[in-house]
Amino acid sequence: MSSLMIVDENKIRKKAREEIDLGIKRALEGVNKSGQLALLSLRSVTALTSGKARWRELKEQGMLTHMFRTITGKNRAIRQAMEEDIFHFQYIAQQTLQELADRQCLTLDVIAAVHNKFNLLFLENDKKFEQVYTHLHAFFDYTEKNITNLNSRLIKAEKNIDLLNWHATLSVKKYSGINYIDLKDIEKIVCLTKDFFEITKGDWDTQNLLLLEDSMQRLQLEGSMNLMQFITELFSDRKLVNHLIEPIGGLSAQEDVYFDFNIFNMISELSRTVEPLGFSTDSLDKYQEICRFDKPISIRNLIYELLTELRIVQELILSSSGDNKVVYEVFLKQIENLDFRIDIVREIKQSTRLPLEVCRSIVKNIPSKVCTLESYEEAQELKSRLEQLRCRVEIY
Known part of the structure; x- marks a missing residue:
């Protein structure tokens, strides 16, 4: 299966499909951050597994365009399409995943994260979800095999020397004075994850991941x-928690909708709520409602x-940092x-997506600030549309 065909295309006009497809291709041309691409992949899967009630809820919260900000930022037509109905919303998600696969942006780690999400969802008794799952499962299996086959034929000119040295010296690596091979499985998982992320600095390729898989085998980490x-x-073991999150300098809860459930949001929350004397599984009650722990x-x-x-949390932290974040304020003069x-x-x-009364107040009390945007193109587009209505607008 080389292409996704989950959404009934007959429910969307041909011209609209063409505009969406072209808009997605153009939007992804300028995206090269691996964390951003992983985030977009997971959000696309979330969209495809969402029901109509969930789509309506996200629309009312103004979160639809936020989920696909990478795609919608420069394209008003796509923003409007995804709010028209769930079919347009899921078609955009489907075509985004297809384009990411065609550009070889879906990596082994992202595909694994997607499979984990499927396994954790409660919806296996929902026939419609089972159909979506079957299509996505086949699509990602096909993509994973293509990645592995392609890389088995490639000879990489440049090697990550630090990663090769780490792999070669696994037998003498220690955590808390104990050789890696003698650690418990949970400690091996944390140490391999932490070491690999730190050495690659959050930027890896399939060859690196295959080397990591060999490292798992050497440490007899399977099952x-x-x-x-x-x-x-x-x-x-709180020391183990801190060891895992050390490469990104700690955690703060990410109020995001890219994942119905994700491990690091839970780790962040439990790190603040778990009593010093011990951990109680009662702390997981809120998550039991949305995922299967068994x-x-x-x-x-x-x-x-x-x-x-x-990798996603690292890029979210960097993008939200005051030193790295640039915003644009749109003023109605x-x-x-x-x-x-x-x-x-x-x-x-x-x-x-501001409330109507707020919008009226902005117009009534000029000069006034309309909004703050992270994308200059989006700010410029809003300025242009307001200028067509005989307004004088400034961007700061």
Whole structure:
């Protein structure tokens, strides 16, 4: 199976499909951050496994375009399409995944994280979800085989010397004075994840991951464990928790919708709530409602998911840092024709998702700030649309 065909294309006009496909291709041309691509992949899967009620909830919260900000930032047509109905929303997600696969942006660790998500969801008795799962499972299996086959034929000119040295010296590596080979499985998982992420600095390729898989075999790290076992054993040793998150300098809860459930959000929350005297599984009650802790996950896939999430969290932290984040404030300075006030309110509401009363207040109390945006192109587009309504707008 080389292409995704989950969404019934007959429910979307041909011209709209063409505009969406072209918009996605253009948007992804400028994206080269691995964490950003992983985030987009996981959000696409979340969209494809969402029901109509979930889509409506995200729409009301103004979160649809936030989920696909990488795609929607420069394309108003796509923003409007995903809010039209769930079919357009899921078609955008489907075509985004397809384009990522065609560009060879779906890596082994991301595919493993996707499989883990499927295994954790409660929806296996939902026939519609089973159909989506079957399509996605076949698509990702096909993509994974292609990645492995392609890399088996490549001879990489440049090698990560630090990674090769680490791999060669695994037999003498120690954690808390104990050789890696003699550690418990949970300690081996954390040490391999932490070492690999630190050495690669969050930037790896398939050859690196295959070397990591060989490292797992050398440490006799195989089989599977369920998530309850992993979390319980992890939180029985706070030193081990700190060792895992050391490469990214700690954690803060990420209020994001890229994943219905993710391990590092849970680690972050439990790190703040677990009593110093011990860990109680009662702390996991809120997560029991959305995922299955008793389903086994292969240790290989668990390590890959931890790596994928570490990379995503690292980029989220960097992008939200005050020293790295650039924002653009859009100010409404003047309205040259007051007859356009209703249209201006409508445009601001549609572009910003602000409450109607707030939009009216902005127009009534000029000069006033309309909104703050992270994308200059998006700010410029809003400025252009308001100027067409005879407004004077400035971006700071």
